[in-house]
Amino acid sequence: MIFLLLRRFTALAITLLLASIAIFLVLEILPGDPAAIMLGTEAREDTLAALRREMGLDRPAYERYLNWLGGALSGNLGLSMTYKVPVAELVADRLAVTFPLAFLAILISTAMAVPLGVIAAANHERPADHGVMLFSQIGVAIPNFWFGLLLILFFSSYLGWFSAGGFPGWDDPVAALKALLLPAVALALPQAAILARVTRSSVLEVLGEDFVRTARAKGLTRRVALRRHVLRNALIPVVTVMGMQFSFLVAGAILVENVFTLPGLGRLLFQAMSQRDLVVIKDVVLLFAALVIVVNFLVDLAYAWLDPRLRQG
Amino acid sequence: MLEVRNLSVGIATPSGPLALVEEVDFRLEAGRTLGIVGESGSGKSMLALALMGLLPPAARASGSIRLEGDELIGLPEAALCRIRGKRIGMIFQEPMTALNPAxxxxxxxxxxxxxxENLGRRAARARALDLLQRVGIPEAARRLDDYPHQMSGGQRQRVGIAIALACRPRLLIADEPTTALDVTVQAQILDLLRELVAEMGMGLILISHDLGVIAETADDTLVMYAGMPVETGSSAAIFARPAHPYTRGLFLAMPGHAGVPAGAGQRLQTIPGSVPEPGRRPSGCRFADRCAYVIEACRAAVPPWEPLPGGQQARCIRLEELP
Structure with missing residues (x-):
């Protein structure tokens, strides 16, 4: 187990390193001189050169990469070009919105999808199953930003239960959660639709396994056999898909945060892109990549927890 | 102890009901072993699942299964759950997949x-340890917390036996318990089963396609063909004088057995064709299409049981004319 952890951890570190190189290279190749963008087209050549020196752009790429990496490791992410504040501060504020949003979305999606999938599988080819499949079909087809707009129209404009967007801050946790609820539902629905399907087919597959028959031959009822023997074994594909969905969740957050005008990381990234704030883009993309990689690391650990055959490494 | 009368298993299909198993009759006393033999497709496993009440959802059993006087056919699911595992234990064919990997x-x-038995965790664990020792797992105390993948095929089948025996059932059903195992391990598992039957005095139904396995273990034998029993009697009688052409065919296809010279260079005989699927079975004698002795009358009706000396019976109208 310790060996497995160590190996997975090394893989995690290497993946993160490769991701940082890829991000740096892509932004390096991208045309456009950050100094020129900041000062505008009318800037004088010597002002530009001074700014480049100040930003370290005159130094070789590998040196700038190492500086960036070293800074990132020590928590110093540099100064935002447009906001003139440390990126670390910007990101910390935004994370306090995006992280709970993502967590809430995963929670809602899992809480909907897993029970629905299990119910569908346990009632295979019966009305409950058809109902779940229909819901899933619709859920998969709906884009989350559009669904977000529908939610705003109905729950905010028509019913007036929620505000149409914005974020009050965590001083009032209830209000904060309330502001995150609709966007989280908008993010969760398409994911829940897919996850319910995966859960259904996985449970159906495990239900056909010999060891389920063994459990029934012990005298366990269908329901108890399902709970004790099927669920855990059926969760591996479900966890895999949840891990993969996390990257879609991050991408979805960029859209949904804009629909709901939430001051989150996705919105920050969107703004940084429109303002060509390369420092912020680089850092936020690295952070997203790190999040996705860490989540997949957690998925690997979940495998080992679920299936003892995978513990030996 | 177990009395099965006119047991049939049918399945509903879009084109009407289809019989999978028909007209099975047998009795089994405590402490004895009944071997059920037949090729794949003969309905042996379906018969076992019918006895357990674990048929697939579309299948239905009819007839009578009386276990210690209690009729099992038509019992509600909740009542069957109290019988399965408690009064009937079952051992399955594939030890690699029959245990939960997690x-x-x-x-x-x-x-x-x-x-x-509503036993607490500790007491149940103590029983599990006892059973694990009983089925011959060395260092049982250490292996109790092993997962199935940490064991060999033979050891897993021993665990399967321990699971089936956990509540000391009166009836044990073993469906091809040794088919997936190496020959040496097969013999060990059969020995273990024989020992346990003798020791615990339960009735054992041993299902196998392997006549050798049946010969070693079973007191009585029931030969199944295409969903129907074709010959029954004591194993001694059947192995000495197989009567039904199908049973004879099975023996002729087996090296070193009655009527087959064991010497090298001898060609084994085969039964031409294969077991017909349900729905394609001939209407009279099910074996008619593959039988070397078939006559017109064989196809007219299902042959009745013909008694033979020593309680042996076979479903063939030409027994007396056969060579």
Whole structure:
């Protein structure tokens, strides 16, 4: 187990390193001189050169990469070009919105999808199953930003239960959660639709396994056999898909945060892109990549927890 | 102890009901072993599942299964759950897949005990340890917390036996318990089963396609063909004088047995063709299409049981004319 952890951890570190190189290279190749963008087209050549020196752009790429990496490791992410504040501060504020949003979305999606999938599988080819499949079909087809707009129209404009967007801050946790609820539902629905399907087919597959028959031959009822023997074994594909969905969740957050005008990381990234704030883009993309990689690391650990055959490494 | 009368299993299909198993009759006394033999497709496994009440959803059993006087056919599911595992234990063919990969073997053995006897965790664990020793797993105390993948095929089948025996059932059904194992391990598992039957005095139904396995273990034998029993009697009688052309065919296809010279260079005979699927079975004698002695009358009706000396019976109208 310790060996497995160590190996997975090394893989995690290497993946993160490769991701940082890829991000740096892509932004390096991208045309456009950050100094020129900041000062505008009318800037004088010597002002530009001074700014480049100040930003370290005159130094070789590998040196700038190492500086960036070293800074990132020590928590110093540099100064935002447009906001003139440390990126670390910007990101910390935004994370306090995006992280709970993502967590809430995963929670809602899992809480909907897993029970629905299990119910569908346990009632295979019966009305409950058809109902779940229909819901899933619709859920998969709906884009989350559009669904977000529908939610705003109905729950905010028509019913007036929620505000149409914005974020009050965590001083009032209830209000904060309330502001995150609709966007989280908008993010969760398409994911829940897919996850319910995966859960259904996985449970159906495990239900056909010999060891389920063994459990029934012990005298366990269908329901108890399902709970004790099927669920855990059926969760591996479900966890895999949840891990993969996390990257879609991050991408979805960029859209949904804009629909709901939430001051989150996705919105920050969107703004940084429109303002060509390369420092912020680089850092936020690295952070997203790190999040996705860490989540997949957690998925690997979940495998080992679920299936003892995978513990030996 | 177990009395099966006119047991049939049918399945509903879009084109009407289809018989999978028909007209099975047998009795089994405590402490004895009944061998059920036949090729794949003969309905042996379906018969076993019918006895357990674990048929697939579309299949229905009719007739009578009386276990210690209690009729099992038509019992509600909840009542069957109290009988399965408690009064009937079952051992399955594939030890590699019949155990839950995510649960320790100790938990899997203890589960049935906890379920039926309301035993606490510690007591159930103690019983599991006892059973694991009993089925011959060395260092049982250490292996109790092993997962199935940490064991060999033979050891897993021993665990399967321990699970089936956990509540000391009166009836044990073993469906091809040694088919997936190496020959040497096969012999060990059969020895173990024989020992346990003798020791615990339960009735054993041993299902196999392997006549050698049946010969070693069973007191009585029931030969199944295409969903129907074709010959029954004591194993001694059947192995000495197989009567039905199908049973004879099975023996002729087996090296070193009655009527087959064991010497090298001898060609084994085969039965031409294969077992017909349900729905394609001939209307009279099910074996008619593959039988070397078939006459017109064989196809007219299902042959009645013809008695032979020593309680042996066979479903063939030409027994007396056969060479």
């Amino acid at each position: 649960m320790t073997v100790g938990e899997q053995i203890a589960e049935g005990v906890q379920w039926h």
